[in-house]
Amino acid sequence: MNALVVILVAALPFALVAFVLYRVLFVRVMGKTLRPAFAVLLYWIAIAVVPWVLLWVQVPLANYIFGSIPSLQTAAWDVGLAINLSLGMILSYLTGVVAAVLATRQFLHGATHGV
Numbered sequence: 001m002n003a004l005v006v007i008l009v010a011a012l013p014f015a016l017v018a019f020v021l022y023r024v025l026f027v028r029v030m031g032k033t034l035r036p037a038f039a040v041l042l043y044w045i046a047i048a049v050v051p052w053v054l055l056w057v058q059v060p061l062a063n064y065i066f067g068s069i070p071s072l073q074t075a076a077w078d079v080g081l082a083i084n085l086s087l088g089m090i091l092s093y094l095t096g097v098v099a100a101v102l103a104t105r106q107f108l109h110g111a112t113h114g115v
Contacts, residue, residue, distance in 0.1 A: 003084050009096065010058055010088025017050050018099045022106075029107050047096040051089050058085060063082050098104045 020077060025067070028034035062081055066072050 003080065003087075006062070006081065006084035007088045007091060010054075010085050011091040013054050013058075014051055014092035015095055017054075018047065018096055019048055022099065022103045025103070026078055026106060026110065030110055036109075036110075037108045039106045043107075044100050047093075050097065051092040054092070055085065058088075067102045 021043065025034065025039040029036050029039045062085065063078075066077055066081055
């Protein structure tokens with residue numbers, strides 16, 4: 001089992017959700033249909049919740065894939081999968097915090113300066 005692939009597959013859906021949510025909120029803030037402070041609050045809450053939601057989807061899916069394809073089952077594959085999904089979640093939170101800080105800056109700066 002290639003650990004980097006599992007970690008990236010676990011983290012990439014989160015990055016995609018974070019980017020799409022940023023774009024949607026930024027358009028609404030710039031269109032003056034959403035207050036910047038509320039957009040910041042929504043984004044930070046999403047950054048905190050989305051990794052857990054994705055993990056609830058990814059764990060059963062990964063268990064099914066690795067459990068039904070015997071060639072993927074190396075020694076202690078289940079332990080490795082758990083560790084790699086945990087590392088993917090940690091990577092999601094790290095990238096999420098960076099994205100949230102940058103998004104907060106953009107929401108507040110864009111609303112006051114009309115970028």
